[in-house]
Amino acid sequence: MHPIHRLILSAFAAHALLASPSAVAADAAGAKDHPLLTRFKGAAIAEYKVSAFDEAVLPVKAIPAVDKIGAGDLAKVEGKITRIGYVIEGEKTALEVMRNYEQALSRGGFQVVFQCASDACGRDMGGYIANSGKVMPTGFTASFDEKSRYLLTRRSGPDGDVHVLLWVVEDPANKRTLAYQQIVEGRPMATGQVSVLSASDLKKSLDAEGRVAIYGVYFDTAKADVKPESRPSLEEMAKLLTSNPALRIYVVGHTDSAGGLGANLELSQRRAEAVAKALAALRIDPQRMVAKGVASLAPLASNASEAGRARNRRVELVQQ
Structure with a gap:
């Protein structure tokens, strides 16, 4: 664990109003606290989303009107983004919740x-926050102007800047407080991972190794729809199969180890089937292809780092 993570966790643990994740139930499926911050006592995760690399636009001034920004x-930052929407049952004030986070972040070296x-x-x-964050507990878009607090902090380090955005509002009609947390871990996007291999390159790899890894097929996180920007790689795969009519292949989907194995097996299978379907749409006989998903069972690198996880997320063609 990074030293700054330990500092912040210790700061939270030292305050009686903050609880460990094990003390909170009823989280959304697959949701968890960010390693950087624990949660406020009594909070449950209603909404949760992680993007390995994306852009966040963070308010650095008041927003009197969206059309006059x-x-x-606004500050635009890029990196890994974790968005969490918490619901805190009970009539906690926005000030009480925010002060706890302020103290912990300050002790962890974050600047306002x-x-x-x-x-x-x-x-x-x-x-603005509700529309840009896209991850909010139910009711967060309602107006609580008189009972709301906003905080944006930043910590700079050798690995890049980390921004923590917090938006806390009271919902007295429902006897609860809503807290939205967005953490952006700034880091350069891993490049050089993807290249569109030509049909001849694919054939050489199949002849030499019986398989070829393809990184130019894209999916949104936790989804199996092939994105339009995958077209160049799909066309090269189709050229390979068209020019080698006797070739039969397994289309194999691979994931990293994030998430449960069962869910990843199902996801990788759907992704493999989606690629086979896309190739069939390019006039490849479906009988020549068998789709298989193996999740994280055949890694090319350690899943302990983002670079390793990026290598492991791939589609492979394997010669039958």
Whole structure:
């Protein structure tokens, strides 16, 4: 664990109002706290999303109106983004929740970039965060202007900047408080992972090794729909099969180890079937292809690092 993670976890544990994840039930399926921060006592995760690499646009000033946002009102950052929507049952104030996070983040070396409360945040702050974050507990888009708090902090280090955004609102009608947390771990995107192999390159690898790994087939996280930008790689695979009519292949889907094995087996199978279906749409006889998903059972690298996980997320063609 990174030293800064230990500092923040210790700061939270030292405060009686914060609880360990094991003390909280009813989280959304597959959801968990970010390693950087524990949760406020009594909180449950209602919404959860992780993007390995994406862009976040973070308010650094009040948002009085979405249609009047200036160029200097927002900061664009890239990296791994974890978005978590918490529901805290009971009538905790937004101030109480936010002060706990402020103390822990300060002890962990985070500096305040911008913070505000209620009307000082601007009329459209909540709406902007709800629409840009896309992960909110039910009811978060409602207006709680008089009982809301916003905090954006940053910590700089040799591995890049880490931003923590918090938006806390009281919902007294339902006797609860809603907390949205977005953590952006800035890091350069891993490049050089993907190249579109030509049909002749694919054939050479199959002849030499009986298989070829393809990194130019893209899916959204936890989904099996082949994205349009996969077209160049699909066309080269189709050329390979068209020019070698006797060739029969297994289309094998691989994932990293994130998530449960059962879910990844099912996901990798659906992805393999989606690739076979896409090739069939390019006039390849479906009888020449067998789709198989093996999840994380055949890694090419350690799943302990993002670079290793990126290598392991792939589609392979294996000669039958």
